[in-house]
Amino acid sequence: MAGVTLRLDGARWREHLRTVVASTPEIVPVIKGHGYGYGLGWLAGQAAELGVDTVAVGMTAEVGPVQERFDGDIVVLYPFDRRDVRDDPDDRVLRTVSRLDDLRALATRPGEPRVLVEVATSMRRHGIAVEELTDVGEWLDGVRFEGWTIHLPLRADGRQAEARRLGRAALDVAAGPLWLSHLPPEQLTRLAANLGGEAGPVQVRGRVGTRLWLGDPDGRATTATVLDVHPVRRGERAGYRGRVCRSDGYVLVIAGGTSHGVGLEAPTPAASVRQRATALATGSLAATGRALSPFTVAGRKRWFLEPPHMQSSLVFLPAGARPPAVGEDVPVELRLTIATPDRVVVD
Numbered sequence: 268m269a270g271v272t273l274r275l276d277g278a279r280w281r282e283h284l285r286t287v288v289a290s291t292p293e294i295v296p297v298i299k300g301h302g303y304g305y306g307l308g309w310l311a312g313q314a315a316e317l318g319v320d321t322v323a324v325g326m327t328a329e330v331g332p333v334q335e336r337f338d339g340d341i342v343v344l345y346p347f348d349r350r351d352v353r354d355d356p357d358d359r360v361l362r363t364v365s366r367l368d369d370l371r372a373l374a375t376r377p378g379e380p381r382v383l384v385e386v387a388t389s390m391r392r393h394g395i396a397v398e399e400l401t402d403v404g405e406w407l408d409g410v411r412f413e414g415w416t417i418h419l420p421l422r423a424d425g426r427q428a429e430a431r432r433l434g435r436a437a438l439d440v441a442a443g444p445l446w447l448s449h450l451p452p453e454q455l456t457r458l459a460a461n462l463g464g465e466a467g468p469v470q471v472r473g474r475v476g477t478r479l480w481l482g483d484p485d486g487r488a489t490t491a492t493v494l495d496v497h498p499v500r501r502g503e504r505a506g507y508r509g510r511v512c513r514s515d516g517y518v519l520v521i522a523g524g525t526s527h528g529v530g531l532e533a534p535t536p537a538a539s540v541r542q543r544a545t546a547l548a549t550g551s552l553a554a555t556g557r558a559l560s561p562f563t564v565a566g567r568k569r570w571f572l573e574p575p576h577m578q579s580s581l582v583f584l585p586a587g588a589r590p591p592a593v594g595e596d597v598p599v600e601l602r603l604t605i606a607t608p609d610r611v612v613v614d
């Protein structure tokens with residue numbers, strides 16, 4: 268079938284997942300958004316096969332598709348909002364509560380919703396400030412308290428100390444598991460031991476998305492189907508925009524367009540001038556009139572003839588290179604944190 272295919276080396280994929288699961292204390296796989304390129308339902312199936320008891324989704328709307336393939340508990344990471352009338356999840360769903368007013372609202376409603384309470388970190392994203400944590404204690408009787416959640420910044424500097432300080436403050440208010448993101452496994456284990464002291468390690472759970480699903484880049488490959496091949500002569504025009512071909516060659520129509528994430532870039536976190544220069548050189552569409560495509564044909568990346576369309580791209584192949592056959596799959600480089608292939612194949 269024509270399209271963009273993500274192909275996994277099955278043995279290697281399973282081995283990688285097992286390694287991450289084994290090294291992460293009580294792992295909670297994160298399954299959200301476009302499903303890290305695999306799709307929500309497909310990843311939910313993988314989590315079920317892994318035998319984990321809990322996964323995390325980003326938003327309430329993602330609970331449904333994940334629940335179809337996964338029988339365990341599901342944490343919603345977005346902060347619960349008491350004004351959201353559609354938020355009526357069942358008993359398998361744990362809500363993240365990040366404001367005192369929302370906790371109070373849940374605690375005074377009928378029923379006993381399952382709740383994680385989020386502690387604000389130096390990210391200043393969501394969470395109850397550490398100074399207000401003592402107020403949390405008085406509302407926990409009205410909910411089924413499942414633990415504390417702490418979302419640490421990616422920056423490693425001072426992260427361990429921050430986790431210790433916030434974890435200690437939270438556990439002083441109420442005992443419960445600590446759910447943490449972005450701490451490496453050995454630091455999670457050390458934190459659990461450190462906070463537990465003589466009584467033995469406290470319970471910690473590591474939430475992992477990217478490192479679990481995308482952590483073994485050499486174990487996968489992405490390809491795109493060549494949909495059409497047209498010989499052209501220098502000076503002839505092609506494409507929506509009637510671009511002039513600079514030499515004799517071929518216009519290739521290849522599966523993969525903006526809807527797949529081809530030609531899209533996430534804003535670069537690159538901090539240095541050198542990193543930014545590299546980002547520019549490797550394919551920013553805005554950098555020059557011409558842009559290097561992510562498609563490799565006859566041994567190298569080829570230029571786009573014009574910006575990608577929604578589901579396919581026009582790529583120019585100069586004469587002299589062997590043109591691919593229609594139906595052939597060619598390598599395409601995609602960043603799966605923002606790209607969406609049409610299908611996943613496990614070999």
Ligand SMILES: *Cc1c(COP(=O)(O)O)cnc(C)c1O
Pocket residue numbers: 297299344418448449474475476477478
């Ligand atoms: C998205 C998210 C994660 C997973 O992030 P990755 O960088 O993909 O591992 C973990 N924790 C929280 C709170 C998140 O929102």
